[in-house]
Amino acid sequence: xxxxxxxxxxxDTLTRINRDLSDVWQRMLPSGSLDSPAFDSYRALFExxxxxxxxxxxxxxxxxxxxxxxxxxxxxxxxxxxxxxSPQDFTNGLNSWLGNLNSQFAGNPFGAxxxxxxxxxxxxxxxxxxxxxxxxxxxxxxxxxAINLDALKDQPTFGYSREKQEQSNALxxxxxxxxxxxxxxxxxxxxxxxxxVKRFQTSLNDSEASPIDSLRGLYDAYIDSAxxxxxxxxxxxxxxxxxxxxxxAQMRVKRHMMxxxxxxxxxxGMPTRSEVITLAKTVHELKRSRSELVDVxxxxxxxxxxxxxxxxxxxxxxxxxxxxxxxTLTAPVAKQIAAAPAPAATAKSTRRAPKKA
Amino acid sequence: MRKISITPERxxxxxxxxxxxxxxxxxxxxxxxxxxxxxxxxxxxxREDKMVLYRFIGEKKPTQKVPLLIVYxxxxxxxxxxxxxxxxLVKNLLSMxxxxxxxxxxxxxxxxxxLSLDDYINGYIRRCVDSIARDHGLDAINLLGICQGGxxxxxxxxxxxxxxxxxxxxxxxxxxxxxxxxxxHWTRGMDIDLFxxxxxxxxxxxxxxxxxxxxxxxxxxxxxxxxxxxxDNSAELENFxxxxxxxxxxxxxxxxxxxxxxxxxxxxxxxxxxxxxxxxKEVDLKRVTMPVLNIFAEQDHLVPPSASRPMRQVVGTNxxxxxxxxxxxxxxxxxxxxxxxxxxxxxAWLSKR
Numbered sequence: 001x002x003x004x005x006x007x008x009x010x011x012d013t014l015t016r017i018n019r020d021l022s023d024v025w026q027r028m029l030p031s032g033s034l035d036s037p038a039f040d041s042y043r044a045l046f047e048x049x050x051x052x053x054x055x056x057x058x059x060x061x062x063x064x065x066x067x068x069x070x071x072x073x074x075x076x077x078x079x080x081x082x083x084x085x086s087p088q089d090f091t092n093g094l095n096s097w098l099g100n101l102n103s104q105f106a107g108n109p110f111g112a113x114x115x116x117x118x119x120x121x122x123x124x125x126x127x128x129x130x131x132x133x134x135x136x137x138x139x140x141x142x143x144x145x146a147i148n149l150d151a152l153k154d155q156p157t158f159g160y161s162r163e164k165q166e167q168s169n170a171l172x173x174x175x176x177x178x179x180x181x182x183x184x185x186x187x188x189x190x191x192x193x194x195x196x197v198k199r200f201q202t203s204l205n206d207s208e209a210s211p212i213d214s215l216r217g218l219y220d221a222y223i224d225s226a227x228x229x230x231x232x233x234x235x236x237x238x239x240x241x242x243x244x245x246x247x248x249a250q251m252r253v254k255r256h257m258m259x260x261x262x263x264x265x266x267x268x269g270m271p272t273r274s275e276v277i278t279l280a281k282t283v284h285e286l287k288r289s290r291s292e293l294v295d296v297x298x299x300x301x302x303x304x305x306x307x308x309x310x311x312x313x314x315x316x317x318x319x320x321x322x323x324x325x326x327x328t329l330t331a332p333v334a335k336q337i338a339a340a341p342a343p344a345a346t347a348k349s350t351r352r353a354p355k356k357a
Numbered sequence: 358m359r360k361i362s363i364t365p366e367r368x369x370x371x372x373x374x375x376x377x378x379x380x381x382x383x384x385x386x387x388x389x390x391x392x393x394x395x396x397x398x399x400x401x402x403x404r405e406d407k408m409v410l411y412r413f414i415g416e417k418k419p420t421q422k423v424p425l426l427i428v429y430x431x432x433x434x435x436x437x438x439x440x441x442x443x444x445x446l447v448k449n450l451l452s453m454x455x456x457x458x459x460x461x462x463x464x465x466x467x468x469x470x471x472l473s474l475d476d477y478i479n480g481y482i483r484r485c486v487d488s489i490a491r492d493h494g495l496d497a498i499n500l501l502g503i504c505q506g507g508x509x510x511x512x513x514x515x516x517x518x519x520x521x522x523x524x525x526x527x528x529x530x531x532x533x534x535x536x537x538x539x540x541x542h543w544t545r546g547m548d549i550d551l552f553x554x555x556x557x558x559x560x561x562x563x564x565x566x567x568x569x570x571x572x573x574x575x576x577x578x579x580x581x582x583x584x585x586x587x588x589d590n591s592a593e594l595e596n597f598x599x600x601x602x603x604x605x606x607x608x609x610x611x612x613x614x615x616x617x618x619x620x621x622x623x624x625x626x627x628x629x630x631x632x633x634x635x636x637x638k639e640v641d642l643k644r645v646t647m648p649v650l651n652i653f654a655e656q657d658h659l660v661p662p663s664a665s666r667p668m669r670q671v672v673g674t675n676x677x678x679x680x681x682x683x684x685x686x687x688x689x690x691x692x693x694x695x696x697x698x699x700x701x702x703x704x705a706w707l708s709k710r
Contacts, residue, residue, distance in 0.1 A: 072372050076365075090361065196574075204359050211360035215368050216375075218361070219582070226574045234539055234571075244546020251548070251555040258555070276467060277557065284471035287406060291480055 071222075072215050090218060091201045164263070171256035174249065181249040184242045192233035196226030375585055382588030389591065392599040395436040397447050399459070403488045407463030410485045413439070415451030421707070423522055424456040424489050424498050428482060428513075430505035431614065432564055434606050435461050437690050438503070441599060444691040449700030455707075456493075460485055460506075464608040470557050472611035474512075474618065475636030482513050486520050497522040497647075499707065504528050504660060504686075508622060511668075512635050515644045523710050525650045525703055528686055530660045532667040534626045539571050540659060544623040553616040561607035571658055600691070629671060643673035650706045652680040652699065654689045678706060 075093035157165040200222045203209050212218050233239055262272045403410035427447075429435035438459065439447040450457050460481065465472065489498050500521050502510025507529025514521045533541045553559070569576045587593040627633035633640040649672055653665035662681065669677050680702050682689050689695050 072368065072375075076368065204361070206359050209359045211362065213362045213367070215363060215371050216582075218363065220579065223574045223579045227572060230573060231539070235536065235542055240542050240546040242546075243543045244548070247546075248548045248551060251551045255551070255555045273557075277470065280468050280470050283468055288476070288480075291405070291484075295484075 071219050075215060075218070088201075090204060091197070167256065167259055167263075171253065171260065174252040174256055178246075178249040178253045181242070181246040185246045188233055188239055188242055189230075192230045193226065195233065196222070196229035199225035199229050378585045378588045382585065382594075385588055385591050385594055389595060389598065392595055392602055394440050394599055394603065396442045396445060397439050397451065402458070402492070403485060405481060405484060407465065407469065408481050408485075409461045409463065410488065411459045411461060413447050413451055413457045413459065415448075415457075417454075419451075419456035420454030421456060422493075423495065424458055424493055425450065425525075425707075426458045426460070426486060426489055426498055426500055428460055428500060428502045428506035428510050429462070430503060431462055431477070431610055432505060432607060434603065434608070435459055437603055437687075440603065440691055441596070444596075444696065446690055446695075446700055449696060450704065453700060453704040455704065458485070458489055462608065465558060465611040466609070467557060470612045473613040473636070474509075474621075477614055478509050478513050478635045479516065479638060482509060483517060483520075486513070486517070490520065496520070499523045499525070501525040501527065501703070502529060504530075505618070508628065511628065511642060511645065511672075512633070512640045514647070515640045515642050516635065516638045518644050518646060521647055523648045523650070523707060524645065525652065525706075526665075526668065527652045527699075528654055528657055528660045528665065528689060529651065529668070530622070530664040531671060532626065532629045532664050533623050534629070535661060535663040537661045538664050540567075541623050541664075543567075544619050547619070549616055549619045549624070553612045556612065558612050559610035559615050561609050564610065565605055565607055568659070600687070629667060642671040645672040646674050648676040648678075648706075648710045649674050650678045650680065650703065652682060652689070652702070654682045654684050654686055656684060656688075657686040659686045676710070680706075 075090065155169055157163075157169065203221060203225055212221060258273060262274060265272045398414040399411040400414060401409055402412045427435070427438060429438070439445045442448065447457050447459070462477075462481075486498060486500070490496060497520050500510045500514060500523070502508070502525070504527070507526035508531070510524060510526060511529065511531070514524050530538075530541075535541075556563075584594075584597060587597060621627045621633055625632070628640075628642065631641075649668070651665060651668050653660065653662045655662055657665075666679070669679065680698075682695065682698060684692050684694060689699060
């Protein structure tokens, strides 16, 4: 949504910003040429010199710096030709920025097909159905079936590989469900982004709102609006349903994929996940048994000590001159002893001398 | 109409400054050493499976007779309470004479998939409390539960009230169904059985992504634009990197414990509605009759105050105190304000009991 009358102080500013960026980064770089817009040089710079241990941070920094500078550039472009920019002009600048970054992680944290969506699906264990390994894995299975995926679930299967075909059909049907769930999720995210821009525009028209005197202030105001709009969407019953459907759909697909992978592992004579889980369960049960035994052993030791103390006390009672004795009991054991019909449980203390300071 | 006074010249200067910060950042980042955390010396006093119980060693001997056990959440690592020398809840408590212990849950792997809340609460926590009590010759100790660890501490205290002298909870959810609880809202549409049966343990990356998407624009974008402002300040940058490290240093979640936590706490809201059982033991918060200090953060987006405040209505104690902290879920440990308010607040409250 660039202003057709490009020129004026904002256009000049844009040129100066790009020139300044180039100048600074040209000085920083050991060699190489720079193109405008200068942010492209960031990547080269960081890639050339980043220390291994911190590679993630410069990358993140670079991406977000790029996002912000994209914002600045678009604002400047939208305002070019204007001497008195209106809120509508600033909103146009924002729209232009969002439009340019439509599929980028920086512009839309979730991304239509971007890193956000990838991270979401990837986080479930590599089940990214965009361009990832899972998609490649499934492609040969998907290609022969240019029909409604849902229908596959009910397709009869025959012969020696009947069971495997049935599994593949179920997987593809569930993939169809996953794709629909992802579309519904993305639609809500896009709607919340749209609402964020509208909110931003409203805030610019609000004479009561705090004044903005910097591009960063403008950017922060946009983030506030976007976040508020997202929160409003994310707390709706509809979002709960869509989010739950997405996670559940993804789990169904992943479960099928795991079954296929497990079958292959078994065929290759490799240990399967199911077998590992069975072992994990057995180990867990053994650990619990061991812990219970440790508890019982400790209680037994305390009971033994209590009995010994009582025996000692009984001996002392039989002696001609009585001497007070303090037994060492913890509360539960002391209660057990007290509850028992012991004739002479008079010495009782639940406080012991500390082992450590 | 909102007043907007951005001139082209001002915009240029702003862009120029931003760019210079980025350029400086290259140097600062390159010179940044590996960040460290967990500054206070500590000794291992008990170990079971991957869990380790530590006792912190202060510069002077503890003057408080009843030790304090910190029970941290299973998500993220507990060194948040001892992040760095000038941002350490532990260090502050030690300097006030407290004898501080901490449970480190470790990093569960597939072998721990079947760890349940029964194992964590009736097993690990109980044995840690018993171990400390034995060593000090006491029946009961003080408990400080943080976030999910606070919910665990509430359950533990309800089941074993005789083992807890004073209960302190920090950023602890009790009512999981308040309208502003986004995390709870999202989990309620999930088929958690399908989720855990498929995943086994819950991957840390998934947990992190879920937390980031609670505030996607701030946490995935604005935060890193703001970072540019401190790129020329190595001390501040180091703090930032340390915090990043903590945020993304997350253990996987043991599947069975996660399943029960989501079902009983997030979905069925049993701390409020009742009917919660940990193993074969019933949780009745009316049995929490010892003094309770509930600390929450007013700007907490993970555990909103509205989720924490209802504790007052459900515990059985007559000695209930609230401490509202002006800050967020993380700021309550590491902000400058926290250093002045949180540990002194806990210490002052304990000293009266």
